[in-house]
Amino acid sequence: xxxxxxxxxxxxxxxxxxxxxxxxxxxxxxxxxxxxxxxxxxxxxxxxxxxxxxxxxxxxxxxxxxxxxxxxxxxxxxxxxxxxxxxxxxxxxxxxxxxxxxxxxxxxxxxxxxxxxxxxxxxxxxxxxxxxxxxxxxxxxxxxxxxxxxxxxxxxxxxxxxxxxxxxxxxxxxxxxxxxxxxxxxxxxxxxxxx
Amino acid sequence: xxxxxxxxxxxxxxxxxxxxxxxxxxxxxxxxxxxxxxxxxxxxxxxxxxxxxxxxxxxxxxxxxxxxxxxxxxxxxxxxxxxxxxxxxxxxxxxxxxxxxxxxxxxxxxxxxxxxxxxxxxxxxxxxxxxxxxxxxxxxxxxxxxxxxxxxxxxxxxxxxxxxxxxxxxxxxxxxxxxxxxxxxxxxxxxxxxx
DNA sequence: ACAGTTGATTGATCTGTTTCATGGTTACTG
DNA sequence: CAGTAACCATGAAACAGATCAATCAACTGT
Numbered sequence: 001x002x003x004x005x006x007x008x009x010x011x012x013x014x015x016x017x018x019x020x021x022x023x024x025x026x027x028x029x030x031x032x033x034x035x036x037x038x039x040x041x042x043x044x045x046x047x048x049x050x051x052x053x054x055x056x057x058x059x060x061x062x063x064x065x066x067x068x069x070x071x072x073x074x075x076x077x078x079x080x081x082x083x084x085x086x087x088x089x090x091x092x093x094x095x096x097x098x099x100x101x102x103x104x105x106x107x108x109x110x111x112x113x114x115x116x117x118x119x120x121x122x123x124x125x126x127x128x129x130x131x132x133x134x135x136x137x138x139x140x141x142x143x144x145x146x147x148x149x150x151x152x153x154x155x156x157x158x159x160x161x162x163x164x165x166x167x168x169x170x171x172x173x174x175x176x177x178x179x180x181x182x183x184x185x186x187x188x189x190x191x192x193x194x195x
Numbered sequence: 196x197x198x199x200x201x202x203x204x205x206x207x208x209x210x211x212x213x214x215x216x217x218x219x220x221x222x223x224x225x226x227x228x229x230x231x232x233x234x235x236x237x238x239x240x241x242x243x244x245x246x247x248x249x250x251x252x253x254x255x256x257x258x259x260x261x262x263x264x265x266x267x268x269x270x271x272x273x274x275x276x277x278x279x280x281x282x283x284x285x286x287x288x289x290x291x292x293x294x295x296x297x298x299x300x301x302x303x304x305x306x307x308x309x310x311x312x313x314x315x316x317x318x319x320x321x322x323x324x325x326x327x328x329x330x331x332x333x334x335x336x337x338x339x340x341x342x343x344x345x346x347x348x349x350x351x352x353x354x355x356x357x358x359x360x361x362x363x364x365x366x367x368x369x370x371x372x373x374x375x376x377x378x379x380x381x382x383x384x385x386x387x388x389x390x
Numbered sequence: 391a392c393a394g395t396t397g398a399t400t401g402a403t404c405t406g407t408t409t410c411a412t413g414g415t416t417a418c419t420g
Numbered sequence: 421c422a423g424t425a426a427c428c429a430t431g432a433a434a435c436a437g438a439t440c441a442a443t444c445a446a447c448t449g450t
Binding site: 343344373374376377380 | 406407408409410
């Protein structure tokens with residue numbers, strides 16, 4: 001069975017013929033992940049990369065004081081995994097968890113690498129995808145270094161208007177690197193200044 | 196003329212035959228960059244990606260208060276550019292400057308994309324390179340969110356032991372996201388605690 | 391319908407890091 | 421080889437954001 005959603009997404013950067021579509025599709029495994037359930041865990045090897053068919057997930061690390069830091073949100077049509085573990089096949093430092101009930105399509109690193117040989121255009125797709133992810137990751141790094149908490153929050157609201165009201169505030173706090181208390185205070189201040 | 200240093204580097208991930216080596220090499224242009232001279236500038240399009248043959252460069256952004264934030268150091272054998280501008284061919288947000296007199300090999304985006312069609316293995320090389328860069332960029336993001344300034348500094352010393360004594364302290368401060376004054380204080384404290 | 395957990399708000403206090411100011415070195419450059 | 425610029429060290433004061441604690445609201449499973 002072909003998952004149209006993935007094929008449509010691949011089509012944004014490459015065009016595959018029928019056989020290629022089928023070959024690629026055949027390597028994906030569809031999995032359901034209930035809210036708050038882990039898809040991947042720190043210490044284990046992330047054998048797969050996940051494409052989000054429905055729902056929303058997050059990847060995060062836990063620091064030595066037990067605080068969580070969110071690296072990525074993955075709404076519909078995004079890819080998520082512990083990239084370090086996925087490419088090295090060594091134990092992961094990140095956790096990947098469903099924020100809402102979700103459905104994902106999994107592709108193992110082994111299958112991915114084999115597909116790169118069989119369908120070189122797929123390697124191009126992931127090359128482009130990774131280039132774009134690198135640009136956003138670096139941009140976020142610069143934002144974290146240059147902007148105040150308030151600026152990072154308003155940035156976030158502009159970048160993710162879709163999920164802003166669907167997820168707990170404390171997850172947003174963890175993404176923009178402030179405490180939930182401080183985010184609450186910033187929001188209070190913003191409201192008061194607008195009224 | 197073939198630049199052996201680049202070919203050796205490519206060989207870490209892919210193997211090219213003689214013709215492929217020559218084809219790839221023919222697309223690079225060798226350029227000298229004097230200390231403190233800019234290779235790329237904010238607002239201009241970064242048409243090229245640079246491979247460092249000798250010397251050391253840095254990429255950085257300037258925030259609205261005029262403060263510099265270093266995104267990357269590029270010692271010998273590293274690649275550097277404003278990735279956003281390079282892949283989109285839109286005006287750059289970053290500056291790339293030589294820290295010491297340097298020699299670099301430039302490859303334009305156009306030539307790179309053409310080479311990807313002619314030598315698919317080269318696309319693999321850059322796919323792997325970009326994957327690795329993404330992992331380090333994300334790791335640095337997490338470090339910036341989880342670690343104290345002192346931990347980030349000692350991290351830096353372990354990661355870049357080679358350049359630690361060759362570059363001004365204020366550049367290190369700008370990379371680990373503290374003021375030069377505070378880095379100086381941390382170093383003073385570390386010295387005192389060791390003696 | 392209820393107890394128990396989880397998330398948001400708010401206030402008082404605390405801390406790591408910045409800012410500003412000063413003086414001392416080192417190192418280019420004419 | 422003097423002059424000036426860039427770099428580094430150190431101290432006092434200020435601040436952004438964290439921590440701690442208390443209260444309230446909103447889900448959760450039963």
